[in-house]
Amino acid sequence: MTHYILKRFLLMFPTLFGVAVLIFLLLRVVPGDIVEVRFMAQGQYSSEAVMAIERAKLGLDKPLWQQFTTWMWGLLHLDFGVSMWTGAPITEELKLRFELSLQLAIMATVVATLLAIPLGILAAVKQDTWIDYAVRVFSIAGLAMPSFWLGILMILAMLIIFKWLPPMVFTSFWVNPWENLAQLIWPALAVGYRYSAVATRMMRSAMLEVLREDYIRTARAKGLWLKLILSRHALKNAMLPVITVIGLEFAFLMGGLVVTEQVFSLNGLGMLFVEAISHRDYTLTQALVLIVASVFIFVNFATDIAYAWLDPRIRYR
């Protein structure tokens, strides 16, 4: 097991390096630069001379290899550098947003897991009954409705019925839990519902597959209680694909909730990502891509370990 974990861990580094090279080059290929966005987007006059000063200040006048080595050297020292747009250290830009995005991802995952696992099992066990149909309708509705749209409906409902809108400024859970939850519970429900729909369907089909296995039939033939069969024999095996889905969705939530963050006016990583790209803020975009890639890689790593724990055949392969 240790050898397996070490191997998977070491594989993370070349992957991250590949991501770094790719994002560095891709950003330079995309047309437009930060100086143009900064000085020309507002419809006011800007001279080439002023823009040249700004480009030099940002190091954009240097050759690409030099820009790349400077960035990589910083990364080796765990220094992401400063945002080209604000001039503030990137760690400062990320700090607050990371806390919000992480909390929202965890809350949405909890909502999704609490809904998906029992509903998926129930639908599989009661296959082709009204319970199964109800669960299927519930999950297909979740898939069909984008979470941002559900978010808009929630906001409208709160405005029209309760004349109330969630707080617009993020307060840390540790400072004021009530204010924090009043802001984040709604996007967590909207995102968690959609997230649960994917996981519910996965749970149902995986469970159905496992329930048809020989060892389940044997367990039933031995007269074991259904609850025991499900919890001890079926669930562990059926969870494998569900864990993959939950893991990947969690990683996606860390940077991919752009529209939902807009709808609920959340100051998260998704919005920061969009702004960094639209401003052509190379350093910030590079840092964000690396962070999101790291989350994906780490979640995959954790999923692999969970696989190995759930299925001993994997670790010995």
Next chain:
Amino acid sequence: MMKQLVGFLAVVAGALFAIPLQAQTPQYGGELVFTVPSEPPSYDGPREQTFGLIHPIAPHYNTLLRVDPTDPTGTKPIGDIAESWTESSDHLTFTFKLRRGVKFHDGDEMTSKDVKASYDKIIFPPEGVASVRKATYLVVKEVEAPDPYTIRFKLKWPSGAFLQSLASPWNFIYKADILAKDMHWYESHIMGTGPFTFVEHVKGSHWVGKKNPNYWDKGKPYLDGYRALFVRSHSAQVAAVRGERSLTQFRSFTPADKEALTNAMGDKIKFQESAWDCILLVAINHTKKPFDDKRVRRALSLALDRWSAAETLSKIAIVKDVAGIQVPGTPWATPPEELKKLTGYWPDIDKSRAEARRLLKEAGVPEGFTFTFYNRGTPMPYEPLAIWLIDQWRQVGLNVKQQVVEAAAYYGTVLRKPDAFDVAMDFQCGYIVEPDLDIYKFISHDKNDDNYGYYTDRVLDELYEKQSRATDAAERTRYLRQFERRLLDEEAHYLMTLQWHRIIPQNARVHGWQITPSHYLNNQLDTVWLSK
């Protein structure tokens, strides 16, 4: 009985008069919460261009002059930290007397040394310091501080726009000692003399300011503080106003937002509207055939039914008035009756389009001639205006395709590349209504990088200079009319679409703020107050 009736009437009349009086008496206290659809990249006014800086940061500063906060035209300069000023008879020296007792937020007194250092940074920036508005002050030869309460500007030539340029909302008065130590300090710090002191900036979230108890303008500000919420999503901004999480927004809402908020909030919401010193222009690339031919350019203008568009588009987009080179309703603007004499502004659209067809035929442009119109990927109001333009040109036999380019790449891949486009949408937005700023864009390309028609017109250049140096208003108006006629009629170098239209929502509790044509003006918040 008569006495009772008189008494009753007196009470009613008293009540009627008392209500507005009471409503107009400023009340102290409260926090003004407003949304800002953008965020300051840095905190340094002279370095930036976005209103995302002005809206949250202007309340921390004073400027030498400011635009009168009660003037709806946004053109009248008054003293801010300047108490009074004189102009020499040759119009080459402006001397300003500064207010005494103006203190920075750290308690130090503001003197002419600080004003000089602030203006030197803008006009004569040291190497490596970007000053985007340096070009506005080419006229300035020298800034002098003869004594602690006097500041003097010496000009190279007379300028009719100089006072207005000193009322620029960007020209914050900084502390000389700080600038002497570090020219970049103000990019990430706040230290001003304004009505509000800095509390915090949480990036991506909000900005907070609190009342400056030592403000030089005794009795102001009225608010205890303000909180600017950075909200990008337009629907979230509207929801915030509706849910009373935000009391206003100082850029603009759309006509649809106005209707929705009025229906939902009734008398809890009010609106102020004004022509907006922003306009979408059609840049016609003179280096491309057949657009080098002024007959073709004039035909493009003649095809546009601006007057009916003003009625229809204003219902769905943030545009309204038909305009020449100046914001309608402001002192330098051409009155509509005179405007109607220019090519493309004729009220009879059938006659106008017949002339357009004739000119196209004469220039050898065949029926169904196809070209691509490049547009910036910003929905409002670029999208509806582009659809309108394409439809109008279709009606004179032109076949126009639209190519939308992502906003961040638009200038670099389209407008700044003369080989890349034939006709494209361009944009102009002023921070103060002043001809020098508003029409500079149209002088020859070899004098101005921002002219995307890529033409050279020395007559226009000369007229620009003449109007700029005219110190007599009537003389300046005459030159401006000539400039307008040459630009829009005789040569049709650029086409104006419709003037943008500002709609500012305000919770009924907000008072003391006057809309102007610029969303960069009137953001010090010293006059704003909230009713209980």
